[in-house]
Amino acid sequence: MIISGKKMSKLIKIEERDIVIIGAGPAGLAAAISAYNAGAKNILILERDTRLGGILNQCIHDGFGLHYFNESLTGPEYAQRFVDKLLGTSIEIRSDSMVLSLNRKRILNVSSSSGYSCIKAKAVILAMGCRERTAGAISLAGSRPTGIYTAGAAQNFVNMQNIMIGKRIVILGSGDIGLIMARRMTLEGAKVEEVLEIMPYSSGLPRNIQQCLNDYNIPLSLSTTVLQVHGHKRLEGLTVANVDVMRHPIESSKRYVPCDTLLLSVGLIPENELSRQAGINLHSVTGGAIVNEHLMTNAEGIFACGNVLHVHDLVDHVSEESEYAGQSAARYIAGENLKLSKNIITLIPEDGVQYCLPQQISSKNDIVISLRVNEPSRNRHILVHDNKHCIIRKKIVRLHPAEMLRIRVSASDLQNCRNLKVSIT
Numbered sequence: 001m002i003i004s005g006k007k008m009s010k011l012i013k014i015e016e017r018d019i020v021i022i023g024a025g026p027a028g029l030a031a032a033i034s035a036y037n038a039g040a041k042n043i044l045i046l047e048r049d050t051r052l053g054g055i056l057n058q059c060i061h062d063g064f065g066l067h068y069f070n071e072s073l074t075g076p077e078y079a080q081r082f083v084d085k086l087l088g089t090s091i092e093i094r095s096d097s098m099v100l101s102l103n104r105k106r107i108l109n110v111s112s113s114s115g116y117s118c119i120k121a122k123a124v125i126l127a128m129g130c131r132e133r134t135a136g137a138i139s140l141a142g143s144r145p146t147g148i149y150t151a152g153a154a155q156n157f158v159n160m161q162n163i164m165i166g167k168r169i170v171i172l173g174s175g176d177i178g179l180i181m182a183r184r185m186t187l188e189g190a191k192v193e194e195v196l197e198i199m200p201y202s203s204g205l206p207r208n209i210q211q212c213l214n215d216y217n218i219p220l221s222l223s224t225t226v227l228q229v230h231g232h233k234r235l236e237g238l239t240v241a242n243v244d245v246m247r248h249p250i251e252s253s254k255r256y257v258p259c260d261t262l263l264l265s266v267g268l269i270p271e272n273e274l275s276r277q278a279g280i281n282l283h284s285v286t287g288g289a290i291v292n293e294h295l296m297t298n299a300e301g302i303f304a305c306g307n308v309l310h311v312h313d314l315v316d317h318v319s320e321e322s323e324y325a326g327q328s329a330a331r332y333i334a335g336e337n338l339k340l341s342k343n344i345i346t347l348i349p350e351d352g353v354q355y356c357l358p359q360q361i362s363s364k365n366d367i368v369i370s371l372r373v374n375e376p377s378r379n380r381h382i383l384v385h386d387n388k389h390c391i392i393r394k395k396i397v398r399l400h401p402a403e404m405l406r407i408r409v410s411a412s413d414l415q416n417c418r419n420l421k422v423s424i425t
Helices: 005-011 026-037 054-058 075-086 151-160 176-187 206-216 273-277 315-333
Strands: 014-022 043-046 092-094 097-102 107-112 115-126 130-132 148-150 168-172 191-197 220-222 224-230 237-242 255-258 261-264 268-270 302-304 345-349 353-357 367-373 377-385 390-399 405-409 419-424
Touching: 014 026, 014 107, 014 315, 026 043, 026 054, 026 075, 026 115, 026 315, 054 075, 054 151, 075 315, 097 273, 115 315, 130 151, 148 151, 151 176, 151 261, 168 176, 168 224, 176 191, 176 206, 176 261, 191 224, 191 255, 302 315, 345 353, 353 419, 367 377, 367 419, 377 405, 390 405
Parallel strands: 014 043, 014 115, 043 092, 115 302, 148 261, 168 191, 168 261, 191 220, 345 419
Antiparallel strands: 097 107, 107 115, 130 268, 224 237, 237 255, 353 367, 367 405, 377 390, 377 419
């Protein structure tokens, strides 16, 4: 007889916790420590992997922590700084634990190596991170031979398992992981034929373009994509072509690129299956939850932070955002009302802005607006305004979609606002 998860939870004693954090990557660790320092003590971190640190464990390159720690660290070193902070606290960690379900009443069903459990939390912090788009997700045409990997999977094979994945590499997409893997594969002796990017500009950070491609003479082909995969058992080559402004292939530009490995660096998707189960409203652009200024979702007592909320370019910003989520959760379980008042201000992205976050605020607190622009540009202004007054006008020398911008707005400037608009001028 098969017993459903709902019936199973009725048969098992429900464990009660003040705060449950789902995920022990950089977001979950920072949120847990921050909540603990803010006074919450009955805290549980649930992590599906064996190790703490999340994706940072396979990021052996440096460059992490320049903003947060004022020094350059590798991914594992950055994660270890937060793991060390857990020592001496009462925060409990359960690794090898998969959250099967979450509802609006903050009841979690969990499967772990020690069995099935049911947990009732006063507050939940979502910190599940994100996953990569696969060949199926982008409808890559052609056969399905071996030799096609997401860039993150390739990073895991090479850095964590010491498995070399190929000799002649093409990378589709110029996201940061793909750029970093271009350099990594070159250092391991592979030949990176080229990096292809469907957009007319790179989607990675400029410093990674320089350090990972230009420094190693790896060509970057913009406005170019893969039309066809060739090979039966193993990848043999790709048909690629330039695209026009509508991203339609230009027939006359078709060419064949021999290779035995294709790495996909074509975007990240927030891990929001649990968010959907809990009835949390998701944003159409970020793919993450819609939150208020306290990073609380429309499900009261459930907060979101890190890459499950919106994809970040710097882990330092993940840590800062997640610390605030932890503080907010601690304030919530202490009895503070973090729901928005009747005078809700809606944050609206306008000309040149992809999205801005949080989406809903009040005029009670200073806030930090996170935003991304639509396209690269120089010497522009970020304008924050309501229909009548300009609140902030800030000049930015260089703007790029790969770099998240953060603008601080004081509570005094928010008085009498109904809608707050953010645009590029």
